[in-house]
Amino acid sequence: MCSESCGCSSDIVGIIEKYDSDKRNLIPLLHELQDELGYISPEVMETIAEKLGTTVGQVHGVATFYTLFYTKPRGKNIVRMCNSTACHIEGGRKIREAVSAALGIAPGETTQDGGFTLEVVSCMGLCGVAPAIMVNDDVYGNLTPEMVPNILGKYREAS
Amino acid sequence: MAINLTINGQAVAAEAGDTILTAARRAGVYIPTLCYHSDLMPDGVCRVCSVEVKGQRTLCAACCYPVAEGMEVLTHSPRVRESRRMIVELMLANHPQECLTCSRNSKCELQALAREFGIQEVHFKGERKMADVDTSSLSVFRNPEKCILCNRCVRTCEDIQSVAALHASKRGWDTTIVPGMGDELASVVCVNCGQCINRCPTGALTANDPSSKVWDAIHDSTKHVVVQTAPAVRAAIGEEFGMPAGSRVTGKMVTALKMMGFDRVMDTDFTADLTIMEEGSELIQRVTEGGVLPQLTSCSPGWIKFIEYYYPELLPHLSTCKSPQQMFGALAKTYYAEKTGIDPKDIISVSIMPCTAKKFECDRPEMTDSGYKDVDYVLTTREAAQMMREAGIDLPNLPESEYDDPLGMSTGAAVIFGNTGGVMEAALRTAYAIITGTELDNVNIEAVRGMEGVREATVMVGELPVKAAVAHGLANARQVLEGIKNGRFKDYHFIEIMCCPGGCIGGGGQPQPTSEEIRKARIKAIYDEDEAMTLRKSHTNPAVQKLYEEFLGKPLSHKSHELLHTDYTPRDRKTVKAVKVKVES
Numbered sequence: 001m002c003s004e005s006c007g008c009s010s011d012i013v014g015i016i017e018k019y020d021s022d023k024r025n026l027i028p029l030l031h032e033l034q035d036e037l038g039y040i041s042p043e044v045m046e047t048i049a050e051k052l053g054t055t056v057g058q059v060h061g062v063a064t065f066y067t068l069f070y071t072k073p074r075g076k077n078i079v080r081m082c083n084s085t086a087c088h089i090e091g092g093r094k095i096r097e098a099v100s101a102a103l104g105i106a107p108g109e110t111t112q113d114g115g116f117t118l119e120v121v122s123c124m125g126l127c128g129v130a131p132a133i134m135v136n137d138d139v140y141g142n143l144t145p146e147m148v149p150n151i152l153g154k155y156r157e158a159s
Numbered sequence: 160m161a162i163n164l165t166i167n168g169q170a171v172a173a174e175a176g177d178t179i180l181t182a183a184r185r186a187g188v189y190i191p192t193l194c195y196h197s198d199l200m201p202d203g204v205c206r207v208c209s210v211e212v213k214g215q216r217t218l219c220a221a222c223c224y225p226v227a228e229g230m231e232v233l234t235h236s237p238r239v240r241e242s243r244r245m246i247v248e249l250m251l252a253n254h255p256q257e258c259l260t261c262s263r264n265s266k267c268e269l270q271a272l273a274r275e276f277g278i279q280e281v282h283f284k285g286e287r288k289m290a291d292v293d294t295s296s297l298s299v300f301r302n303p304e305k306c307i308l309c310n311r312c313v314r315t316c317e318d319i320q321s322v323a324a325l326h327a328s329k330r331g332w333d334t335t336i337v338p339g340m341g342d343e344l345a346s347v348v349c350v351n352c353g354q355c356i357n358r359c360p361t362g363a364l365t366a367n368d369p370s371s372k373v374w375d376a377i378h379d380s381t382k383h384v385v386v387q388t389a390p391a392v393r394a395a396i397g398e399e400f401g402m403p404a405g406s407r408v409t410g411k412m413v414t415a416l417k418m419m420g421f422d423r424v425m426d427t428d429f430t431a432d433l434t435i436m437e438e439g440s441e442l443i444q445r446v447t448e449g450g451v452l453p454q455l456t457s458c459s460p461g462w463i464k465f466i467e468y469y470y471p472e473l474l475p476h477l478s479t480c481k482s483p484q485q486m487f488g489a490l491a492k493t494y495y496a497e498k499t500g501i502d503p504k505d506i507i508s509v510s511i512m513p514c515t516a517k518k519f520e521c522d523r524p525e526m527t528d529s530g531y532k533d534v535d536y537v538l539t540t541r542e543a544a545q546m547m548r549e550a551g552i553d554l555p556n557l558p559e560s561e562y563d564d565p566l567g568m569s570t571g572a573a574v575i576f577g578n579t580g581g582v583m584e585a586a587l588r589t590a591y592a593i594i595t596g597t598e599l600d601n602v603n604i605e606a607v608r609g610m611e612g613v614r615e616a617t618v619m620v621g622e623l624p625v626k627a628a629v630a631h632g633l634a635n636a637r638q639v640l641e642g643i644k645n646g647r648f649k650d651y652h653f654i655e656i657m658c659c660p661g662g663c664i665g666g667g668g669q670p671q672p673t674s675e676e677i678r679k680a681r682i683k684a685i686y687d688e689d690e691a692m693t694l695r696k697s698h699t700n701p702a703v704q705k706l707y708e709e710f711l712g713k714p715l716s717h718k719s720h721e722l723l724h725t726d727y728t729p730r731d732r733k734t735v736k737a738v739k740v741k742v743e744s
């Protein structure tokens with residue numbers, strides 16, 4: 001059991017020790033902790049820094065540098081919106097605005113009820129059906145802004 | 160073996176380990192830089208130092224590109240100039256162009272580059288990154304909008320001070336230099352040393368400046384404003400007026416402060432002498448009565464905060480002496496008030512310090528032993544110079560004058576407090592007299608002088624071999640503290656620690672820029688100042704002797720303990736909240 005003060009029930013220290021408390025393993029370690037906890041909280045970053053003998057700044061720097069790491073709680077559903085070339089040409093910006101409007105949050109944010117987290121990502125390899133978004137592992141292509149509320153609605157009901 | 164290359168067609172002999180930049184500088188060839196700083200490891204993040212290297216497809220960063228045999232380098236080809244200008248224009252496009260009202264106006268490296276590259280128009284227009292100014296710290300203010308992400312502060316705090324309060328967070332457009340995990344500076348572990356300010360090329364990091372309050376006090380006829388000047392200020396303030404590093408301007412500075420309207424201009428050097436009397440007696444007491452050894456010096460408030468955070472278990476090693484600034488403050492509102500018949504509540508005590516951590520120190524809750532706030536305002540050397548400029552004072556051309564009594568007289572032992580090794584040397588001069596009953600013939604104790612980060616020496620005080628060590632810069636201090644923990648210093652008597660590289664002369668409130676060369680020039684000035692004094696040992700200071708006769712009794716007396724000694728506060732790094740615990744002395 002974790003002896004630290006963060007109040008969670010996961011074996012954080014055990015996971016860190018599995019990686020030999022070696023700071024060169026910081027990235028795989030962050031991945032595993034995120035899988036376990038959903039995101040990397042400030043308290044967890046402090047524990048990591050202490051166990052790896054590095055600074056909180058180092059851990060925070062890495063955790064905020066890579067977009068795959070989350071330093072805030074995530075919503076139940078992750079909506080990824082593409083901002084790369086093909087989607088852009090096909091009107092991606094309008095789609096992104098429609099998603100933001102439907103959820104009432106800006107990219108990078110999570111809805112108050114914890115239902116959705118919104119992200120802007122680079123090309124997802126769906127250029128053939130641009131403009132595209134992904135909700136969790138589901139793909140939606142050839143979108144128009146009008147289609148957005150319906151798509152999101154399905155997840156709202158399910159959750 | 161020399162490595163031969165050409166720079167702009169000129170043959171240059173470089174050494175192994177040289178970068179293009181270091182080889183060029185030695186050969187007298189100029190290459191502009193921005194993220195590079197001679198005190199720090201190169202980081203290669205700004206690309207302002209880009210040069211063309213024959214055979215390389217892209218431009219190379221001279222500050223971190225190693226030289227090679229036969230290399231052909233162009234430092235100012237049209238391609239290089241175009242690229243550098245573009246880089247700086249991009250920085251300016253994201254910069255609040257407020258030079259006229261910026262504290263770094265005319266002393267900003269970004270501004271200087273814009274001028275050097277002839278940038279008269281920024282061709283990029285777009286969104287600018289906005290951020291709030293962080294004024295949470297008592298010492299260091301952050302304005303992230305003026306930050307050009309050079310990482311100098313990050314490297315300074317981590318590599319020189321081993322505190323690592325600042326680091327880069329996020330990436331690309333969102334990259335920001337933040338304390339801790341994006342917190343305010345006051346809510347992370349920071350020792351207020353200001354070394355980050357000294358190496359910041361722009362106005363992104365500045366000190367918390369109380370000068371308008373000091374002007375108000377000076378102009379308030381109901382207040383009696385006394386000012387003290389730290390040893391290191393006199394060896395550096397001339398730089399603010401265009402004088403070369405190492406100019407000694409003590410008498411001119413005193414004249415300037417009188418012209419500004421301070422009621423009494425007195426000297427921290429007086430209380431530096433007093434510190435030696437107290438701290439030397441404390442050392443002798445610890446040695447003869449079996450106290451905790453080695454004794455650690457306590458005059459550098461950044462260092463105090465550091466040990467409180469990182470090695471609270473070693474606090475009993477710290478001398479209980481207050482810093483000279485705080486001793487002065489406590490005496491100004493007691494002894495001085497009594498002597499002059501001025502009500503201490505009407506006295507405003509101002510100090511001019513090379514240091515930003517002193518701004519934190521004077522606010523510590525225990526620094527009120529006079530019954531008032533012992534030191535009301537701390538001005539850095541830079542801020543004092545700015546006030547002089549505002550008052551139309553042309554420091555270099557002023558006549559000299561003397562410090563006022565009764566807290567103005569000092570010896571050479573006091574002025575060397577400004578240098579790394581100085582407190583040690585001053586203490587040894589006096590300890591020698593107390594222990595042996597005779598005076599040293601040659602008071603220059605070369606064994607503790609120098610620039611190495613940690614120095615050790617055994618100095619014979621009569622029959623007694625005194626084992627001493629000196630460290631400056633907190634990364635070096637950390638080494639010594641680890642050494643104390645693992646027993647390496649167990650037979651040592653006295654260790655001097657100063658927070659800043661070079662000692663106070665390299666403090667975070669001193670004129671910018673800083674470099675080893677500048678610090679060495681100031682150190683020399685301080686030793687010259689010592690040589691020029693008639694009295695060079697603290698115990699021979701007649702004003703200090705008089706203070707003991709009239710007021711304190713003797714060193715370590717009850718009254719001395721009340722006014723001149725203090726206790727320390729173990730601090731929790733996790734919560735950054737101070738827990739007040741009395742440490743036995």
Ligand code: SF4
Nearest residue numbers: 257258261267361362
């Ligand atoms: S930091 Fe430099 S360039 Fe920026 S506003 Fe201040 S003086 Fe001007």
Ligand code: SF4
Nearest residue numbers: 316349350352353355
């Ligand atoms: S003041 Fe000193 S400790 Fe604080 S951030 Fe700056 S360099 Fe680091």
Ligand code: SF4
Nearest residue numbers: 306307309310312359
């Ligand atoms: S705050 Fe100053 S030193 Fe630090 S990265 Fe920004 S510009 Fe550089």
Ligand code: FES
Nearest residue numbers: 082087123124126
């Ligand atoms: S550009 Fe949007 S999926 Fe490739």
Ligand code: FES
Nearest residue numbers: 194203205206222
């Ligand atoms: S000075 Fe060389 S990259 Fe910044």
